[in-house]
Amino acid sequence: MSNHEIAKSPDPKIRYHPAVPVSAANSQIVFDALKTNGVRMMSALPETWLVHLIRLADDDPDVTLVRLAKEEEGVGISMGAHFAGVKSAMLMQNHGFLAAINGIVSGAQLYRIPLLMLISDRGTFGERDPWQTEGGAVTESVLSALRIPIMRLDDPARVAHRIKQALTLAYSSNKPVAVLLTRDLMWEDA
Amino acid sequence: MPPMKRLDALRAVYDRLGDSAVVTIMGAVAAELQSIGHRPNFFYLQHAMGLASSVGLGIALSKPAVPVVVFDGDGSLLMNLGGLSTLARYKPANLIHVVFDNESLLSVGGFPTATGTCTRLAEVAAASGVPRTACATTIDEFVTEFTAAQSAGELTTLVAKVDAVGPAAFVTDLGLLENRFQFQRYLQAR
Numbered sequence A: 001m002s003n004h005e006i007a008k009s010p011d012p013k014i015r016y017h018p019a020v021p022v023s024a025a026n027s028q029i030v031f032d033a034l035k036t037n038g039v040r041m042m043s044a045l046p047e048t049w050l051v052h053l054i055r056l057a058d059d060d061p062d063v064t065l066v067r068l069a070k071e072e073e074g075v076g077i078s079m080g081a082h083f084a085g086v087k088s089a090m091l092m093q094n095h096g097f098l099a100a101i102n103g104i105v106s107g108a109q110l111y112r113i114p115l116l117m118l119i120s121d122r123g124t125f126g127e128r129d130p131w132q133t134e135g136g137a138v139t140e141s142v143l144s145a146l147r148i149p150i151m152r153l154d155d156p157a158r159v160a161h162r163i164k165q166a167l168t169l170a171y172s173s174n175k176p177v178a179v180l181l182t183r184d185l186m187w188e189d190a
Numbered sequence B: 001m002p003p004m005k006r007l008d009a010l011r012a013v014y015d016r017l018g019d020s021a022v023v024t025i026m027g028a029v030a031a032e033l034q035s036i037g038h039r040p041n042f043f044y045l046q047h048a049m050g051l052a053s054s055v056g057l058g059i060a061l062s063k064p065a066v067p068v069v070v071f072d073g074d075g076s077l078l079m080n081l082g083g084l085s086t087l088a089r090y091k092p093a094n095l096i097h098v099v100f101d102n103e104s105l106l107s108v109g110g111f112p113t114a115t116g117t118c119t120r121l122a123e124v125a126a127a128s129g130v131p132r133t134a135c136a137t138t139i140d141e142f143v144t145e146f147t148a149a150q151s152a153g154e155l156t157t158l159v160a161k162v163d164a165v166g167p168a169a170f171v172t173d174l175g176l177l178e179n180r181f182q183f184q185r186y187l188q189a190r
């Protein structure tokens, strides 16, 4: 069995979230940019904005999707993939980033790993879910405190270019970089 | 039955590690393996507690033809029990997950863990879905089970009950980054 077959969800029905206005078109643009730039492994823990991205990764035979129990595992998995010469990305929401911090600091930063983190930036202007708002308020300052460079994706036309730039910096610096998936990009009823 | 020292267990399988990518946890295990003799195929994950098994998973999925051995600890595994379910989900056939269970957070002074009183890690692994699990309480059992795991071609978690003793010091003259880049070069050549 290939990694792809192992990773595939046993029941396709459970892969689709109830209808939410997450942009399938822009998720596809993000996914295509990751693939074009050589990303072959994606670790993920879902949240609403990521449903299409995770489905695309699950459906693509060239991409190994690793479904996590907690986001911090993804840092270790990306470290191992990097040592083995495979480009990877982590897909998570900002609370997933908050849950992964020790791994980021004592794994990816201590060991100089080019870690591409795609973080859906919930809880900022326009957020309706009250529970997202604290995480949204601290994400950028925590990233800055960790000295992790931040790139925001808001304009679909510039997604491919920016993901390429983010990966370039991650690899030249051997350090984590954060790409924030914003509401303007991911949510159609913004 | 004579109780088992982890250093003796490592010595007993050392010659069987030549072909494997080996990932250890921090502190005592890392220092003990280095005291037997460092090799370019050994990576010591200092400090990122819990993530050794995740690093092993990332390598195993990225390089399915390379055997991977993880030397984990009870405290470290308890910090990433979710990672055990992720390992079980992808079941990399090339991964052997050894847990040295000394019922203690030995590297920070010997704080007892729950494996001394109630938690049985091999059963946790089995219930998480790891297809092969084994226990060892003596060197002979450990060598037998480790050898069997190497020829099984199936993800195995091997829990070895060991004495809570270790080296006097954990810092060695092998730099963290030196180890990391050497290991990456080794893996990329395989």
Ligand SMILES: Cc1ncc(C[n+]2csc(CCOP(=O)(O)OP(=O)(O)O)c2C)c(N)n1
Pocket: A102, B025, B026, B027, B028, B029, B047, B048, B049, B072, B073, B074, B075, B076, B077, B102, B104, B105, B106, B107, B108
């Ligand atoms: C998140 C985090 N908390 C605490 C520590 C301090 N620490 C370093 S080693 C260790 C114990 C590890 O225990 P175990 O995995 O059982 O291995 P042992 O030291 O017993 O060989 C702890 C708590 C740490 N490195 N990271």
